[in-house]
Amino acid sequence: MALSCGGKCVKFFLVVINLIFMLLGLGILIPGILMLADVDVINDEVLPLLQQLSFGALNVGDLAKNLSVTLIVFGAFVLIVSTLGCCGAFCQQKCCLIIYAIVVLVFFLAKLVVVILWIVMNDKIQSWMKTELLKQLQTNYQKDDLTTHEISTAWNYMFMSLSCCGVTAVTGTTNDFDSSAWINGGNNGGKEIPIFCCTGVTASNYASTTNAACTDTVTSGYHTKGCYDATYDALSSYSTAFIIVGVLTLLVEIVAFVGAIIIIKNGGEDGTGLSGAAKMV
Template identity: 75%
Template sequence: MALSCGGKCMKVFLVVINFLFMLLGLGILIPGILMLADVKLVNDEVLPLLQQLGFGGLNVGDLAKGLSVTLIIFGTFVLIVSLFGCCGAFCQQRICLVVYAALVLVFFLAKLIVVILWFVMNDKIQTWMKDQLISQLQNNYKNNDLTTHEISTAWNYMFMSLSCCGVNAVTGTTNDFDNSVWIGSAGTKNIPTFCCTGVTASNYATYSDASCTDNVVSNYYKKGCYDATYDLLSTYSTVFIAVGICILLVELVAFIGAIVIIKQGGEDGKSLSGAAKMV
């Protein structure tokens, strides 16, 4: 049985939709690659600190690395499924269309759940993240150098790479470091050297600026590391959410289009309503 006019339109529409779907798959793949390559957040120096931020049996460091790899794999898989859908629609291959429709339905439901959970849990995640960072700073920040203590070194690299200081924004001599282990051995310093602008891994040992470290009136990073980290993550999350919502809409239309073509006929001209029931 040949496709009706509506079926032919859905066939063309499904091919176009899957082409867009491939582009959206790239929208997942590319941010995943960029996130993996972003040395500001996930690198060997800062990673020990992120691995101390636990959530249940998981930690932020492993999640950050795992998420980027997962996005790369998922984006690649989306591209393959999209090609599968294009071939099934264009050639009217019933098996291809049935499998494609089933996969699209599963993806649609999975992404819908993820998007809903993100919006529901976002405030709780922010509160948890700030509490974890403050706890780590106060209990595990001990040294103003890059050699003697792994967690302190991670903090110091974070200060330099994200141009931030403390967890909350530093506004003067009273700040998050007041209750840290480090403050007992800080001498006249109120914030570490690594919170000062212009400090690098090569000059920190000889750097001296009392207006920054002691008086905290100039030449220091005024943004807190919580805001700096959240802003960096938000750069990616905004892209992920926007792409995710677009993909949900595309998947819904693609699923409907595949079912229409399956019901109207396949390569041998028989009705595919029985096959459609499989999905």
């Protein structure tokens, strides 16, 4: 009788765990949808610039573009797996529980590896990204408009959409643009920073906007945040949610795997299979 009561409690607990799992799946799915819809971080105008940032065989543009889709697919898959586990526990279907336990274990190990790699490589990735952004700005930023040069246009859209200027924070006439092709090539027309670094500038009014205090003397009216910090902050607003959901998911997966194994084991010990265990409880 004690075993039957214990099995019944585990069964109930596993159903509850998988209901929580469903919520965590939504916790991955919804931020993925929001990131896909957030045109300030990832859009067609800024994408050419991100695609210039290569890390080994990968580039940041493709990773950023596909990350939200990956999260949506992953969140949907978690919902399917949790439904499988919930049905397997409630109906005590051995086949469903075995498949569920294997999938959960693989999920747990894969995510554990990803978390460890992220912790180990996070500082290195941040340093690399800032260095690459600065290199791209100084090498490829050439035009202060939205039509002449694709990479320059991408930078200009980034300045407007993220309210930033340069890679590191601009504090005066000495800044990241000093070594850029825009100034060294004589395309700056006496400006120290592009008009797109000025507040209130949009894609529709930039050609008719002048602000010497911003572009020439860099004393007022310009975006004070660097684009590296602006990009990092924008992505961090999503990463906090992903970290919380990810940690909770790992804990739930451990409990869910143990619960599934207990129900499978108890079903086998009865000698009548899980259907016989269901009758006993």
